[in-house]
Amino acid sequence: MQKYGMRWVALDNLIEARKALTEIGADPGGIAHMAGKGLGRGIKLEQVPLRVAHILKQEMLSLGGDAAVHRDVIINKVETTDVMLLGTVRQLEHLSAKVLAQPFGLKQLGHDLKKLLFSLEPPKSRILTCRGKDLRLGERTLIMGILNITPDSFSDGGRFFSINDAIAQAERMVEEGADILDIGAESTRPGHFEVSAEEEWQRLEPIVKALSERVSVPLSIDTYKAGVAAKALEAGAHIINDIWGLQKDPDMAGVVGQYSAPVIVMHNQNGTAYHHLMGDILTFLRQSIELAEAQGLVGDQIIVDPGIGFGKTTEQNLEVMSRLAEFKSLGHPVLLGTSRKSMIGKTLNLNVEDRLEGTLTTSVLGVTAGVDIIRVHDVQENRRAVQMADAIVREQRGVHYVGA
Template sequence: MTAYFRPLVQHGPACPNGAVFLAGLPLWFTHAERLGRGVKSSIVSVQQIPEEVLNRLTQPRADIAGIKMDRPQIMGILNATPDSFSDGGVHNSVEAALMSAQEMVSHGACILDIGGESTRPGASFVPVDEEIARTKPLIEAIRAETNALISIDTRKASVAQAAWMAGAGMINDVSGFTFDPQLAPFCAETGAPVCVMHMQGDPTTMQDDPQYDDVLLDVYDFLEGQVARLEQLGLPQNQIVVDPGIGFGKTEAHNLTLLQNLSLFHGLGCPVLLGVSRKGLIGQIGKEPRKDARAPGSIAVALAGLAQGVQIVRVHDVAETAQALRLWAAVR
């Protein structure tokens, strides 16, 4: 039976003898929760964690395209779409989108995630040519005006290729490299850093009736398998980011389980990205129907993720998140 180890993460100077640091971060743990399918969980000391697993949990993460992974980083969301759930239609020209991009960078975003196809629940498929037409001019404009790492949020190899040529430096695939069989080989060939996200189903149907045997372990196993696949193709593990995919084919209960146990995913040996900004979970629990008024709830969840060692938070409200992060770091 496979055993999984979720570090019980702590912080602060009162670090006892025997504690180990998590992923090169100023967070440490002395114990972990041992999990398995069909068995009751138990608490074990770090000395009881297998050496291979402990190494993956503790090894410092390499830079991603020059971005340090030993501290929290902000990825700003910039959707060049008419129908994205929160900011659809806001960036309906290259000029408007570029202004938003520059503002995000000035407020602290070191990565900009550019999307040309909405992946909100129920969203329709966007043809390749249209997705390229939405994203390529914007990437070219941003590349000319900022030094930020540009991530292309796409499931399609042709879109990723066009974005890469235009100046993108990272590929963020919400399908976890299951949609287009040509995308993973392209990333391996170019050495492009990637983000592998978990999604059950596709945007059209993913929220119809999501089911899991064990959502935490099912998502972990999927990400582990996709990381291994990318490595086999030749992409180094140290250039792979993982994302559990909050809100993508998951109920509120599924999402909360993942959020409460995020530190488990450090066992994959990769930086962890958390994207929950303005999502339905924030509106439902926070009782805020207006998507653009969900910054407080989004920030609360982001900080909870950072406390579990998440390296990247993907957000709409960059200035507000950066301010909260500075205060969070100062009091810790």
């Protein structure tokens, strides 16, 4: 009996699909037409008006896909419904084009769907200019080294509180492969005591001025206070890392816009109550993105952070970790910060000083999910783990075949 060597081929994006079809020897014109047919996507829309839901259902069925809606939509007993578009990339591309001519706000939906589908493809190599220093995105996962100049940080409080110790640690992290240094002068661990903007800047000023002249990598300032951010940027810092996503200090967005400084916007909230965990987090981050865009920042200048360890239970943190790839739908670089956090300690029942292996696991998972930057305390160990993961993940499947 003839056997055909049947096997499943993992195709996660158009690049992989095109390579797999090229390996078969398919006609180039056919490849362009067929590649999107092998990629399934589930696109969720929230609170869609009833009449729009009917149109989307009808259009997806006409294209050979489907749209899941609330069961009461068919009898018109709901005013709005969440919708799950189910189809191939090819079908969804056709949908995005078809609805451009439809009423009820579907033109904008068509544009947004096209943009989202593009964001799910592997990013191209490009340069992010950080006020005079460049970062190359898209080729490998970057490492951000954490430098806490606080007496009460959860992980290394007091170790680098003196300027000499802080400078030595910064230089050590750069030697170990840090692409960015993230400097924080106020602990943000649960139960921390807030410090005034004056005290925070008093801690930051000498180290920012010293490192801006001594290290070659961009300096990121971990602060949610606009006054501190402005002074740090004026003193030579390059990036602002706001744990409240520009939404706590109303002047922060204006500061990053004034200095054209790349900004990291992190999800955060008081308490751990959510309507839909991922939906609520993404909504918060979209609001942060809009605040940054209103001040003139665009594209890679806005970096999103899911906020592991902030406003989330251990179970919620683990769910976010399992769905990291969904943050690519925002269309901006993604930063992941899990280093030594309580999610690891509670899952493995380990003290903070014993969480390296757990951190390395989350870093590698971040690479597989397509994040752009990993924020860590242990630079050398994480750099090696990430470099190995990059060698596997970023070497696209299908590149090694006869005739390539």
